[in-house]
Amino acid sequence: MAQIKKIPGFAVLAPNERMPQLKSELQYRGLSKNIDLYDDLIWCKEKLPSYDLYWQQNMWIDLHLVHFTSIKDCADALRSFQRNWWPYLFCELSRGKYIQEALPHVSGRPLICGASLNQTNLGSFTLLDKNTALFSPLCTSQRPNGTWEFNEDKINPPSRAYLKLWEVFSRFSTKPQKGDYCLELGASPGGWTWVLRELGATVFAFDRSPLIEKLMRDPLVHFEKKDAFSVTPSDYPKAQWLFSDVICYPEKLYEYIDKHIFQNKNSSIKHAVCTIKLQGETDYTLVDRFRALPNSKVIHLTNNKHELTWIFGL
Ligand SMILES: C[S@@+](CC[C@H](N)C(=O)[O-])C[C@H]1O[C@@H](n2cnc3c(N)ncnc32)[C@H](O)[C@@H]1O
Structure with a gap:
């Protein structure tokens, strides 16, 4: 018979290759003193923060340990909480896979861009040794290990950056109409x-370099070759969406959005998605300022690299 006990703290899974950033964020927030490390998963034995971390791919927010003897024991213990589970395995890989197979099937297939999602609660578990699992029935992400993978169209989009936008629209179930x-x-x-x-929107696009020819010929794409920061959004009173993937210092982006969206009473912008491009160490004080803007979030997308995404009004 499996023995289950609730334990303090939370666990956080780092995005691929972003463990140094997650560690530095935990340190910045005073959460790094009492941690155990399991590859990309950190068990942090501190009180659960009231905010999400920027460098989290998934956070396990209701931690339990189960001691079990058989695979069935472990699967039954997990099932006694809920139906859907996904493993994060760093040891005992085959045993973990057998436990997964003993649980109800959960699809881990990549998503189809634009398809509506059936988001049900997904718990996570890992094996600490042959007979002990750490698990959480509640996690911040409903995707397997917090990853948003899509069936990639390798022919039509001019760059892989398109995946970032689909991820945002899928995660927030909102998109331009x-x-x-x-x-x-x-x-x-x-x-x-x-x-x-593809969504049928009209786009006013700005860059120092042109778009691919097909988009340049599109009558609903109005391209201007100019410095992005010389664009005044209130010159486009019908525009409710602002997007930026400009490579620039985060300070410059912050000043721009603060001036044009929050300080300008006539701003028509209701939603924004802007990449915060980082260099070297993350300046958390500055990223916290993005998050503190009204109706704002800052997240790391599966399709972000060393960058974060500021989301407004979604
Ligand atoms: C990461 S790329 C954008 C990729 C694009 N989102 C896509 O999906 O294909 C960054 C772009 O920012 C442009 N850029 C950087 N600084 C700029 C500036 N001050 N004004 C206009 N464009 C700028 C670069 O020319 C580059 O095309």
Whole structure:
């Protein structure tokens, strides 16, 4: 018979290759004193913070340990909490796979861009040794290990950056509608523009370099070759969406959005998705300022590398 006990703290899974950033964030937030490390998973024995971490791919927020003798014992213990589970395995890989197989099937297949999602609660578990599992029935992400993978279209989009936008629209179940007006800064070669046009939006795109020819010929893409930061959103009163993937210092982006969205009473921008491009160490004080803006979040997308995404109004 399995023995289950609730334990303090929370666990956080780092995005691929982003463990140094997650560790530095835990340190910055005073959460790194009492931790255990299991490859990309950190068990942090501190009180659960009231906010999400930037460098989290998934957070396990209701931790338990189970001591069990058989695979069935472990699967039954997990099932007594809920139906759906996904493993994060760093040891006892085959035993972990057998436990997964003894649980109800959960699809880990990549998503189809634009398809509606059936989001049900997904718990996570890992094996600490042959007879002990650490698990959480509640996690911040409903995707397997917090990853948002899509069936990739390798032919039509001009760049792989298009995956970032699909991830945002899927995660927040909101997207521009046909006929909406969008401003897009740093648009070349056009991955994001391509997504916005697929959705039927009209796009005002700005970059120092042109978009691919097909988008340049599109009557609903209005491209201007200019410095993105010279664009004044209030010159486009119909535009409710602002996108930016410009490579620039985060300070510059912050000043731009603060001036044009929050300080300008006439701003028509209701939603924004902007990449915060980072270099070297993350300046958490500055990223916290993005998050503190009204109606804002800062997250790491599966399709982000050393960058974070500021989301407004979604
Ligand atoms: C990461 S790429 C954008 C990729 C694009 N989102 C896509 O999906 O294809 C960044 C772009 O920012 C542009 N850029 C950087 N600084 C800029 C500036 N000050 N004004 C306009 N464009 C700028 C670069 O020319 C580059 O095309």
